[in-house]
Amino acid sequence: MSGLFKKWFAPKCPVCQKPLAADREPVCHVKKCPDGHYREESYYTLGVRVTYHYNSNEQRE
Numbered sequence: 001m002s003g004l005f006k007k008w009f010a011p012k013c014p015v016c017q018k019p020l021a022a023d024r025e026p027v028c029h030v031k032k033c034p035d036g037h038y039r040e041e042s043y044y045t046l047g048v049r050v051t052y053h054y055n056s057n058e059q060r061e
């Protein structure tokens with residue numbers, strides 16, 4: 001049970017398997033790969049979670 005909990009709180013990048021870095025922003029909670037492969041935004045107020053995957057073809061703003 002604690003293992004499941006740990007997995008939930010310590011997600012890894014699906015590309016490089018590094019632990020995601022957590023960041024808190026005013027409107028959402030962000031978890032992202034330190035190398036920029038993956039980004040997840042959780043909007044508490046909207047109940048929405050958005051994930052971004054950055055693969056070989058990088059598309060950045």
Ligand SMILES: [Zn+2]
Nearest residue numbers: 013016033037
């Ligand atoms: Zn990565």
